[in-house]
Amino acid sequence: EDKVVQSPLSLVVHEGDTVTLNCSYEVTNFRSLLWYKQEKKAPTFLFMLTSSGIEKKSGRLSSILDKKELFSILNITATQTGDSAIYLCAVGSGGGADGLTFGKGTHLIIQP
């Protein structure tokens, strides 16, 4: 059975801090790892990672995948209150229509 574990499950930091969110996985036939941000509505796509060691960046957010050690990290630098959200890690496997497997999410709260 595919498994995705995120840590920490919740995190409270002050504005301006840097945070690192973790995601480890055990899947058969790995295809990709995805990060989503969920505020009070639909989760929105952040990154898709398929290759080991290549950092993806978008503004203050960045993510990297380690396929040997089976984990990914999501970094957010200079955090802002608008970064407060649940961050979801998901893994896609196989070539069919099988759904993504999600972790439980990290609930990040940024205090002013």
Place this chain on the structure above:
Amino acid sequence: DVKVTQSSRYLVKRTGEKVFLECVQDMDHENMFWYRQDPGLGLRLIYFSYDVKMKEKGDIPEGYSVSREKKERFSLILESASTNQTSMYLCASSLGTPGAYGYTFGSGTRLTVV
């Protein structure tokens, strides 16, 4: 802008009622999915569909059924709602293999069964 639309944002139903949750996508996506999201449990897959009239069970299909009569619409049905089905329900669609294309999510339906 591409969209996945869930018909209701909030819904309150009584125990034993038949409940329909509707999801419509305008992207001509092949695959559609229903998840429920609960605190401490994350997103769990209920059912998915890879074509019209086709459906597959996910990890927690008990107490649910689905219908996909048209490509753009995927309905989740609670035949006889129970309080343990109180949850946030998220619909998602994918152009192809989710591992290659990811999901576009709807805004969710928060269902309360009383």
